[in-house]
Amino acid sequence: MNCAGNPAEKCGAGSRMSIFAIGNLTTYAVPVTQKTGLPGKWEYQGCISEPANGKIWKYQINLPQNNSATECLSRCAQFGFMAGGMEYGQECYCGDVVDIQNNGGAVKAESDCNTVCPGDPRYYCGSGARLSWYAWSLTDPLYKWNYASGNDAGSYKFFVPGVVVPLITTVGVNGKIMFVEKAGTGPANSTGAFELDPSQVGNFSAAWRTLKGLKTDVFCSAGLVLPDKVGRQITVGGWSGTSNFGVRLYWPDGSPGNKSVNDWQENASQISLQKPRWYPSAMAMSNGSILVVGGEVGSNGAAQPNLELLPRVGPVLDMEWLQRTDPDNLYPFLFVLPSGGIFVGYYNEARILNPVDFSTVRQLPMIPGNVNNPGAGRTYPLEGAAMMMPQKAPYSEPVTMLICGGSTVGAAVATDNCVSIQPENPASNWTIERMPSQRVMPCIAALPDGTYLIANGAQKGVAGFGLANTPNFNAVLYDPSKPVNQRMTIMANTTVARLYHSEAILMQDGRVLISGSDPQDGKNPEEYRVEVFEPPYALSGLPKPTYTIDNKDWAYGQAVTITVTSGSTGSMRASLMGAVSSTHGNSMGQRTIFPGFSCAGSTCTVIAPPDNKICPPGWFQLFILDGPTPSISQWVRIGGDPAQLGNWPATSSFKVPGV
Numbered sequence: 001m002n003c004a005g006n007p008a009e010k011c012g013a014g015s016r017m018s019i020f021a022i023g024n025l026t027t028y029a030v031p032v033t034q035k036t037g038l039p040g041k042w043e044y045q046g047c048i049s050e051p052a053n054g055k056i057w058k059y060q061i062n063l064p065q066n067n068s069a070t071e072c073l074s075r076c077a078q079f080g081f082m083a084g085g086m087e088y089g090q091e092c093y094c095g096d097v098v099d100i101q102n103n104g105g106a107v108k109a110e111s112d113c114n115t116v117c118p119g120d121p122r123y124y125c126g127s128g129a130r131l132s133w134y135a136w137s138l139t140d141p142l143y144k145w146n147y148a149s150g151n152d153a154g155s156y157k158f159f160v161p162g163v164v165v166p167l168i169t170t171v172g173v174n175g176k177i178m179f180v181e182k183a184g185t186g187p188a189n190s191t192g193a194f195e196l197d198p199s200q201v202g203n204f205s206a207a208w209r210t211l212k213g214l215k216t217d218v219f220c221s222a223g224l225v226l227p228d229k230v231g232r233q234i235t236v237g238g239w240s241g242t243s244n245f246g247v248r249l250y251w252p253d254g255s256p257g258n259k260s261v262n263d264w265q266e267n268a269s270q271i272s273l274q275k276p277r278w279y280p281s282a283m284a285m286s287n288g289s290i291l292v293v294g295g296e297v298g299s300n301g302a303a304q305p306n307l308e309l310l311p312r313v314g315p316v317l318d319m320e321w322l323q324r325t326d327p328d329n330l331y332p333f334l335f336v337l338p339s340g341g342i343f344v345g346y347y348n349e350a351r352i353l354n355p356v357d358f359s360t361v362r363q364l365p366m367i368p369g370n371v372n373n374p375g376a377g378r379t380y381p382l383e384g385a386a387m388m389m390p391q392k393a394p395y396s397e398p399v400t401m402l403i404c405g406g407s408t409v410g411a412a413v414a415t416d417n418c419v420s421i422q423p424e425n426p427a428s429n430w431t432i433e434r435m436p437s438q439r440v441m442p443c444i445a446a447l448p449d450g451t452y453l454i455a456n457g458a459q460k461g462v463a464g465f466g467l468a469n470t471p472n473f474n475a476v477l478y479d480p481s482k483p484v485n486q487r488m489t490i491m492a493n494t495t496v497a498r499l500y501h502s503e504a505i506l507m508q509d510g511r512v513l514i515s516g517s518d519p520q521d522g523k524n525p526e527e528y529r530v531e532v533f534e535p536p537y538a539l540s541g542l543p544k545p546t547y548t549i550d551n552k553d554w555a556y557g558q559a560v561t562i563t564v565t566s567g568s569t570g571s572m573r574a575s576l577m578g579a580v581s582s583t584h585g586n587s588m589g590q591r592t593i594f595p596g597f598s599c600a601g602s603t604c605t606v607i608a609p610p611d612n613k614i615c616p617p618g619w620f621q622l623f624i625l626d627g628p629t630p631s632i633s634q635w636v637r638i639g640g641d642p643a644q645l646g647n648w649p650a651t652s653s654f655k656v657p658g659v
Contacts, residue, residue: 031116033132034069034123041137042073042084047113050087050129051104057083057095059372064090066119073134079371079417080143080434080485085133086125089115094371097135105131143434146489151539154453154475156494159513160201162528163208164194166516168223168583169503172252173231173619173635174260175199177505177513180235182219185518185526192218193264196530198507199256211250213264216243222282222331223581224290224588227617227639228646229553230657231579234290236310237277240298242268244276247310249654267653274308274316276301279330279380282588285355286336286612288643289313293344294322294332303327307358311648317358325349328377328409331586333386338399339424340613345386345403347377352423365429368419370408376415378406383463384415385444385585387452389480390575393596393607395614398422400480404435404454405442405585407462414438414459414468418478418488436490439472443504443585445512446592447535448575448623448630452478453491453512455533456498463500463584465520471497475533496531497524503582504533508621510630511538537628545572545626547604552636554608556615560636562604567626569599574606576620577633589618612639 003011012018019025035044050056059081063071072092076084081094099105113132117125126132136142148154164186166179177196186192193211200206219239226232230251238246245268254260277295285291290310297304305322308315322329329346337343341352341361350364369376378384384406391399404418416438422428441457454476461468475491494514501518511534517527545567551560564572578591593615596607606622609615617639623630646659 028121031122031124033110033113038134039070039074040077041140042077042134043137045133045135047108047110047126048100048105048131048133049108049112050131054103055093056099056103056105056131057093059094059370061092061094061372062090063092064118067092067125068117068119069123069125069132069134071119075371077136077142079432081371082136082142083133085131086117087131088128089125090118091126093131143485145436148489148491148536152536153492154477154536155492155534155539156475156514156531157534159530159532160196160207161204162515162530164190165501165518165526165528166503167218167220167501168235168581169505169513169515170223170225170233170581171505171507171579172233173225173579174252174254175256175508176252176254176260177507178233178250179515180214180218182239183217195260197256209260211263213266214248215266216246216268218246218248219243220279220584221246222280222292222588223583224282224284225579225581225619226290226645227284227288227619227637228641228657229637229659231619231635231637232657233581234282236273236282236292237280237295239278244278244298245272247271247273251655251657265654267651270651270653271649274312275304275306277304280304281332281334281586283334283336283342284589284616284618285342286340286616288617288641288645291334291342293334294329294346296327296330311643311645319358321349321351322346328379328382330380331584332379333403333586334588335388335401336613336616337424338391338395338614341424343401343423345401346379347382348375350421350423362423364421364423367403368430368432369406370413370415373408373411373413376406376408376413378403380584381463381467382407382409383441383585385442385454385587387444387446387587388591389420390450390592390594391614392594395610398425402452402478404444404478405439405457407440412460412462412467414440414461431484433485433487436476436488437472437474440468441500441502441585443502443582444587445504445506446577446587446590447506447512448510448577448621448633449537449625449628450481450575450592450594453504453533453535454478455504455512455514456502458499465500465518466522468499468519469521469523471499471524473497477535494531496527496529498527499524502527505580505582506577506621507532508633510535510623537630540629542627542629543567544629545624545631547624547631549622549634549636552634553640554636554638556608556612556639557610558608560606560608562606562624564599564602564604564624567624569602569604571627572599572604573597573625575623575625575630576638577623579619579621591615593620608638612642615639617642
């Protein structure tokens with residue numbers, strides 16, 4: 001057609017354009033569906049339509065500038081999704097092949113998917129309600145979950161009727177299990193503390209002992225077993241007012257089947273934290289002092305972005321990274337690293353601190369979140385759970401940290417992966433392993449064979465009262481001895497919803513005590529029933545090995561003799577499991593160590609860990625394992641009491657054991 005301004009020139013025509021350019025003009029062929037040059041093992045499958053109401057895949061990523069098959073599918077694969085596709089040009093979706101049939105997808109003509117990819121205009125990226133979709137080759141899957149059955153799946157069993165919904169559970173060095181509750185959970189006249197004797201579960205009145213002495217509310221405090229010579233338990237922080245400053249101590253006494261008489265001790269006028277703390281974490285440092293980190297100023301109050309030491313040394317130290325990430329950094333994960341640094345994981349960040357001045361030694365890469373929200377968090381209220389993977393003599397391998405589950409700010413989409421890193425390896429980054437289901441508020445219990453039981457929590461929401469739904473009834477066993485992305489085994493299911501304020505903790509017989517749940521959601525009850533999870537080794541029918549030991553107070557590097565009284569010592573090994581206080585997915589004190597171990601006949605030698613960095617001073621359950629089967633543990637202390645906590649606090653209201 002002639003141009004209106006100059007009839008001597010042509011200006012296109014109907015559905016036609018005359019094109020002019022300055023410099024070289026880049027021309028493109030007519031777009032096609034990308035079927036070659038795909039990343040990894042992706043293969044094109046076709047064009048499918050969305051269901052009339054809803055989506056085939058729930059994980060949506062909007063990429064208005066750079067969506068393409070390469071960009072979209074690379075993101076899906078990174079998070080373990082073996083199906084994915086593009087829609088409306090700019091939308092990327094990740095999921096599983098089975099979702100297509102389950103959610104009503106339908107095959108359409110390839111010509112229906114005809115919207116150009118903004119990130120690569122050579123190719124199409126679906127269309128309106130149409131997906132160009134791809135699948136990862138099944139000959140080399142991104143992950144392999146194992147499906148256990150029978151005894152190999154373990155078993156949940158009812159253990160004992162409860163008397164309390166615990167906030168914190170702690171296995172004491174006296175062989176009994178401490179339950180402490182937030183005020184107002186149980187009866188109005190509750191003392192807030194109860195001790196369970198596992199040897200007496202057949203006799204309800206003998207199984208439970210009521211303790212007195214708590215004067216303030218432990219609601220969302222931190223707990224720890226001290227390295228003093230009697231293994232006192234401590235809780236710090238609390239709900240509001242004086243409770244925020246709370247420091248409470250319990251000296252465990254008695255033994256299984258034998259009466260205990262001691263109560264909790266607390267006197268805020270004589271000993272307290274320097275700063276009020278709600279949702280803090282606590283850790284025994286390599287020098288034996290207690291590090292207390294973070295929290296908030298009382299009930300949903302301002303951030304408490306600092307740390308302090310017990311016994312009190314110097315002022316509190318402010319931390320920019322705690323201030324910046326409040327309120328999604330509560331109950332941060334704390335571990336002493338073999339280099340002596342302190343690993344701290346919070347929100348979606350992690351770093352290593354200098355143990356002397358608490359400056360940052362290394363800022364680690366950002367912790368990956370969800371495929372459609374890399375910024376998803378891992379600490380309360382976006383609550384996941386963390387573990388240190390096993391350390392093994394001669395301790396030459398870098399230690400690995402594991403974090404599982406979590407959720408997102410706002411949308412509250414529970415996370416469906418575990419991530420791990422070797423924080424002391426300067427070149428390390430996070431490895432992502434997809435979990436069989438989404439899980440927020442998980443609990444992880446380290447087992448004496450070096451595996452980890454993932455239990456409890458919800459498939460939607462965040463931590464807090466009434467903020468999560470769809471309980472996750474399934475247990476998963478994580479085995480770090482297997483290849484990455486082949487470590488998870490789907491285990492047995494429970495019928496009991498374990499949501500906010502539920503716990504999981506290793507018992508001395510190798511089973512896991514499962515307790516609590518206080519969701520306040522109008523659907524699931526405050527849960528008093530106490531269960532145990534029996535791992536496969538507890539159901540195998542194989543006899544437990546047994547041993548005797550005289551020396552239960554070890555120096556670093558010491559060779560300690562035990563006598564094996566039953567079991568085959570030919571391939572026997574030993575494990576040391578750190579004393580744990582469990583709350584909000586945070587197992588404070590957790591550590592798994594496989595020390596040097598050798599036998600001559602029935603006389604075996606355990607070589608204590610070499611120093612206070614590989615093994616901070618504290619109490620450990622000593623198991624011996626005959627093949628897969630652990631013994632009943634016995635408590636040993638390693639590294640003594642270098643901070644002389646046994647003399648603290650030196651006030652009239654507290655009984656101290658000395659050093």
